Amino acid sequence: MFSKFLNLDQEKQDRIINAAIKEFALKGYDNASTNEIVKEAGISKGLLFHYFGNKKQMFLFLFDHCCKIIADEFYIKINLQEKDLFNRIRGAILIKTELLNQYPNLFKFIEEAYLDESSEIKIEIEKKVKELNDINFGKIYDGIDFSKFRSDMDIKKVLKIITSTFEKLGEEEMNKVKLSPSHQIDYERIQVEIEEYFEILMKAFYK
Amino acid sequence: MFSKFLNLDQEKQDRIINAAIKEFALKGYDNASTNEIVKEAGISKGLLFHYFGNKKQMFLFLFDHCCKIIADEFYIKINLQEKDLFNRIRGAILIKTELLNQYPNLFKFIEEAYLDESSEIKIEIEKKVKELNDINFGKIYDGIDFSKFRSDMDIKKVLKIITSTFEKLGEEEMNKVKLSPSHQIDYERIQVEIEEYFEILMKAFYK
Amino acid sequence: MFSKFLNLDQEKQDRIINAAIKEFALKGYDNASTNEIVKEAGISKGLLFHYFGNKKQMFLFLFDHCCKIIADEFYIKINLQEKDLFNRIRGAILIKTELLNQYPNLFKFIEEAYLDESSEIKIEIEKKVKELNDINFGKIYDGIDFSKFRSDMDIKKVLKIITSTFEKLGEEEMNKVKLSPSHQIDYERIQVEIEEYFEILMKAFYK
Amino acid sequence: MFSKFLNLDQEKQDRIINAAIKEFALKGYDNASTNEIVKEAGISKGLLFHYFGNKKQMFLFLFDHCCKIIADEFYIKINLQEKDLFNRIRGAILIKTELLNQYPNLFKFIEEAYLDESSEIKIEIEKKVKELNDINFGKIYDGIDFSKFRSDMDIKKVLKIITSTFEKLGEEEMNKVKLSPSHQIDYERIQVEIEEYFEILMKAFYK
DNA sequence: TATGAATGAGTATTCATTCAT
DNA sequence: GATGAATGAATACTCATTCAT
Known part of the structure; x- marks a missing residue:
């Protein structure tokens, strides 16, 4: 499929x-210009299409590529020995924060791709995201000691509440960064806040 | 700003x-064609630009207009006599569902606007959305009897957990609808699920 | 349909x-460049598409336009008082030769259009040509005195032989012109040759 | 010229x-893609240009090649013992019909080449076609018994009338096929029609 | 001899915006 | 106020041809 491109030397790729x-x-997808891409990459017009066929295929290739990098880097670093859910989440947030600094464009690209309204790619991306989530959801809860949780509540729904909370917090922090003039993240404040949420959630849902 | 437009007779507006x-x-913003708009509205090309200056200003005007309609309709219907948070939320969800059926285009427009990647409008829309949320956040918690909540937890964070949960659930249901072939919403199942979350959250956070 | 274009002042049209x-x-259709057309016509890129929508519609408009001019000029000049077929053909050839000099591009365009292999327009052009022929075929034989012909032959087939002969002669002369370096037509020689064919055909098919 | 190509083993050629x-x-010439050709032929891009120099030369080589095949097959099968013109034509039509079924692509290629409007090849192809016709014209009338014809008419012009008739008939049948939905040829009807024309032409031009 | 990556000018079409009327 | 003709840069994508390997 993209063998022509993958045979290129790493620097050009x-x-x-x-x-x-x-x-x-x-x-975003629609507004991105293949012209700008080739200009920035320093290659000819035709070459891009020689490698990827068309804009859509290029986009989907990039999406897969980014997912793979992030998934590899993310899930490899999760400590599966850690049986306590909140410790596990604590670790995952740390890893994600590091990756976000390491690959800011990559994350931004995936995020935008997920939200992109362009009908050309929407369906394909949504399918890919769903598959991705199904795979990853399992991994993060793998080996967790659920006996610590209150037994009078549906554990699945409790997990949904916990993850919803941290996902929303993450989104809000992302928005804060975008809207702040310095685009700087105040890691210390966030760390403290997260610990406060941990405390509340443990009080609420642990035995 | 848009006084020329607002002086038009209501029907033309x-x-x-x-x-x-x-x-x-x-x-979406980028793919929308001013040509189509004037054709559908039965006015001339020049007139649109006479009223709104350019596409971007027209879009932002529409966004404000839609927000106002929805906010007005939404907050006017909230029962401020209801002091119990979960009953209040139950009511709010009901109202929102009704509005969603009543103004599907309006909601769709705002949703698209919020997700639109077009760099031209993104920042402005995000700012407006933030302002809107700040205003509304207060209203929905107005007059709630917070004495029912456990006193060993920061009430603001508990509220964040609760709203995060229902917002995420809402987003997931929207995605399910988009991905389902029939685009039909299973209101009954959602109702039941929401009640189950209410039960858990009350157990967790009420005295 | 093309009212925007037809409302232009004649000079610009x-x-x-x-x-x-x-x-x-x-x-030919495929190789013709809309770029070249606007450059030659001294108008902007967008304007051409404002008038005609797209290349295909422009082409079909031109085809109709040319057919109309030629048909109008051609059939209006035919002398319907002339009852003898060969005299009628003699007149028609004269008229056609004059028109060919007057509108060389027009004729060339129609001829090329008819032969154009481009799948985009082929079917439409063929349909138009068929309609055109059906209409015109009648006119040229209108009021001819067929009693002069031998009665032991199918008159329709005899007419086909006669028209085939002159059509082929015409095509050959066109080719000769194209291939000759001077692109000059030797009208006198052609005139003489045609008369010789008339003589033969009259001997063969008149009583 | 094309010696590099002609030295290849027959299978690759x-x-x-x-x-x-x-x-x-x-x-057609313009829309044909050298990319598709090399893909179908299973050779590399560069090799095609190594053999033929460029697209135009390749096309002209192919045209000559096809003409040669068809001419060889056609003229070898003509029965030169048949002295009667109409019998000879009858035979020729039969042979051509057979060849048309045997080499549809070859014929289609030549036909397209002849009609191709691409200015790049038009003139060269027309010259080649003319040469071809001059050569073949002689062969088909070789050894015909012209004493059967009326002596009060220029025999060359009579032959032109006869060939024009059948060529036009052939063109019309080709067009009918193209425009018919089934692309089927009604050989029987054509056979009958041809015989009726034979009868008329014999009445008209034989002693 | 054989490869196929690389080129870049070319294509039709769109679109927000302007401006003379 | 109201019109819609006019603009021209922008878009994704193609393709014969070259050339280093």
């Missing part, structure tokens, strides 16, 4: 991938 | 607003 | 029509 | 020729 991710992350 | 909302809701 | 006919006649 | 003829016959 990276140049093209980074140029494309940047453009898509900044402008 | 409505024709233009409805045409524009429909186009933006269907195609 | 002509400039655009002539530029387009020239380009299509020279290069 | 055929693979390339067939791929190219198919592509040109299907899409």
Whole structure:
């Protein structure tokens, strides 16, 4: 499928991938210009289409590529020895924060891709995201000691409440960053806040 | 700002607003065509720009307009006599569901606007949404009897957990609808599920 | 349909029509460049599409336009008082030769259009040509005195032989012109040759 | 000129020729893609240009090649013992019909080539066609007994009338086939019609 | 001889915006 | 106020041809 592209030397591949991710992350699918991508990557018009066929295929390739990098980096670092859910989440948040600093464009690209309204790619991306979630959902709860939880509540719904809380917090922090003039993240405040939520949730849901 | 437009007779205003909302809701900001809007509204090309200056200003005007309609309709219907938070939320969900059926285009437009990646409008819309949420947040908790809650937890964080849960549930249901072939909403199942979450959250956070 | 275009002042219409006919006649449908047409006509890119919608519609408009001109000019000049078939054909050939000199591009355009292999327009053009022929076939034989012909032959087939002969002669002369370096037509030689064919055909098919 | 190509083993030559003829016959000169040809032929892009220099030269080579095949097959089968013109034509029509079934792509290619409007090849193809006709014209009338014809008419012009008739009939049948939904040829009806024309032409031009 | 990556000018069409009327 | 003709840069994508390997 993309063997032509994957046979390129790493430096050129990276140049093209980074140029494309940047453009898509900044402008969304429809507004991203293949012209800008080739200009940024320093390759000719035709070459891009020689590698990827068309814009859509290029986009979907990039999406898969980014998912793979993040998934690999993320799930490899999760400590499966940790049996306590909140410790596990504490660790996951730490890892995610590190990755977010390491690959800011990559995360932005995936986030934008997920929200992109362009009908051309919407359905495919949603399918991919669903598959991804199904796979990953399992991993993060793998080996957790659920006996610590109150037995008078549906454990699945309790987990949903906990993850909803941290996902919403994450989204809010992302928005704060975008809207703040310095685009700086106040890690210390966030850390403290998270611990406060941990405390409440443990009081609420642990035996 | 838009005084020229607002001085038009109501019928013409409505024709233009409805045409524009429909186009933006269907195609998103970038793909929406001013051509289609004027055709649908039965006015001339030049007139649209005479009223709104440009596409971006027209879009932002529409966004404000829709927010106002929905906010008005939403908050007017909330029963402020209801002091119990979960009953209040139960009522709010009901009202929102009704409005969603009543103004599908309006909601769709706002949703699309919120997700729209077009760099031209993104920042402005996000700012407006934040302001809107800040205003509304207060109203929904107005007059609630917080004495029912456990006193060993920060009440603000508990509220955040509760709202996060229902917002995430709402988002998931919206996605389910989009991905389902019939685009039908299973209100009964949702109702039951919400009640189950109410039960858990009351056990967890009420005295 | 093309009312926008037809409301233009005649001079501009002509400039655009002539530029387009020239380009299509020279290069065929597929190879004709809308870029070249607007450059030659001295109008902007968008305007062409404002008038005609797309390349195909422009082409079909031009085809109809050319057919109309030729048909009008051709059939209006035929002398319907002339009852003798060969005299009638003699007259028609004269008229056609004059028109060919008057509108060389027009004729070339129609001829090319008829032969154009481009799948986009082939079917439509063929349909139009068929309709045209059906209408015109009648006119040229209108009021002819067929009692002069031998009665032991199917008159329709005899007419087919006669028209085939002159059509083929016409095609051959067209080719000769194209291939000759001077692109000059030797009218006198052709005149003489035609008369010789008349003589033979009259001997063969008249009583 | 094409010695590099002609030194290839027959199998590879055929693979390339067939791929190219198919592509040109299907899409015409301009729309034919060298990419498709090399893909179908299973050779590399560069090799095609190594053999033929460029698209135009390849096309002209193919045209010559096809003409040669058809001419060889056609003229070898003509019964030169048959001295009667109409019997000879009868035979020729039969042979041509057979060849048309045997080599549909080849014929289609030549036909398309002849009609192709692409200015790049038009002039060259027309010259070749003229040469071809001059050569063949002689052969088909070789050894015919012209004493059967009326002596009060120029025999060359009579022959022109006869051939024009059948050529036009052939063109019309080709068009009918193209426009008919089934693309089926009604051989029986054609046979009958041809015989009726034979009868008329014999009455008209035989002593 | 054989490969296929690389080029870049070319294509039709769209679209927000302007401006003379 | 109201019109809609006019603009031209922008879009994704194609394709014959070249050339380093």
